[in-house]
Amino acid sequence: MAFEPPQRLVNALGEVRDDGASAWLARVGTLLDEAAARREVTVERVHVPGGRSGLVAHVRRADGSPAVLKLAPERFRPEAERAALTHWDGFGAVRLLDPGVNDGALLLERLHPEVSVRTLPEAKALLEAAGTLRRLWVEPPTGRNCETVPERTGRQAVAVRASVEAFPEVAPLVDAALEAREALVASAPELRLLHGTFRQSKVLSGERMPWLAVGPDPVVGECAFDLARLVRDRVEDLIGSPSGPAITRRRVKRLAESLDVDQERLRGWTLFRAVESGVRALRVGRERDAENLLEFAGWL
The missing domain is CATH 3.90.1200.10 (Aminoglycoside phosphotransferase (APH), C-terminal lobe)
Known part of the structure; x- marks a missing residue:
């Protein structure tokens, strides 16, 4: 998927001065495509302005249900987030929909970001x-x-x-x-x-x-x-x-x-x-x- 990362994310990652985060940002379009294919979801759009620590995309699952695919560089500990969301299991927090895939991306239930x-x-x-x-x-x-x-x-x-x-x-x-x-x-x-x-x-x-x-x-x-x-x-x-x-x-x-x-x-x-x-x-x-x-x- 060809796109420009949200400026808010670009600015935030520029502040952390981390070569790994910079490399991740340069490849984030490819990473999004790969994560979507792995989960068999279709990317609809990237959420803008989005967050400061990761990319959020609105997607559709194979059965047509809406979801969100979130990607983050390693420095923002996406696997720690996965572990916490798995433990909460939707109680008070957004529900994780793919608890078994450890690739720095999270498939989440879609909420109302606005x-x-x-x-x-x-x-x-x-x-x-x-x-x-x-x-x-x-x-x-x-x-x-x-x-x-x-x-x-x-x-x-x-x-x-x-x-x-x-x-x-x-x-x-x-x-x-x-x-x-x-x-x-x-x-x-x-x-x-x-x-x-x-x-x-x-x-x-x-x-x-x-x-x-x-x-x-x-x-x-x-x-x-x-x-x-x-x-x-x-x-x-x-x-x-x-x-x-x-x-x-x-x-x-x-x-x-x-x-x-x-x-x-x-x-x-x-x-x-x-x-x-x-x-x-x-x-x-x-x-x-x-x-x-x-x-x-x-x-x-």
Whole structure:
């Protein structure tokens, strides 16, 4: 299939500076054709704007039923996603339709990508997103299918610390974030299978259930880590509001109480994840995103 990859994906893979991802992008049309032929599906169209970590195509199965074929480079751990989706088996998450094929592509039930929880009013969106997230927090599968929170955040902590020399102005926030992480990983209260990159836009409308999560980057660890990304959803709206700091503190409290998560642990992981994302945005030149994230982190 001849096509131009969505620009959003091209830009995102350009930021990661990974030769493997670049090679994957150069071959993605061929990879899509091969994955479709292997599953005996017909490609209808590539979803645009699509995601930042993989290619999503609308396809038809041999019986005419709609589905989605998702391809991702190895650095985005498509086989860890496969393992998590297999374990959830459609409970709270999009259903995997080809659990036995391990080639970096996933055949998934088709949802409604134009209707995410983010399209709802904010209070309703947070409620529905939190309810979806709760369903995903289950005992992890046996065997080692994905990273742990200490492993993932350990790698991130090294990169954040190394960035201080280039961006000395962020040193106080980095110190606070790394100190919070050290305390948190020393005493995790539970081990659950987590979505890993959960936010409102990752919850789509479906036929089988009203809302289903998509696009996990699964990790095993404590629930507060997963919930932390949801705290900063619509961060640009928070930054634009004179009540942003107060709204953020109320959101931490409300989400912690509604999902039985320790409030201080949620605050700590929210701080670490916001600083890590903000520093990463600085490194790749997304200055506006970095400013928003680091200002948000300062409120915590």
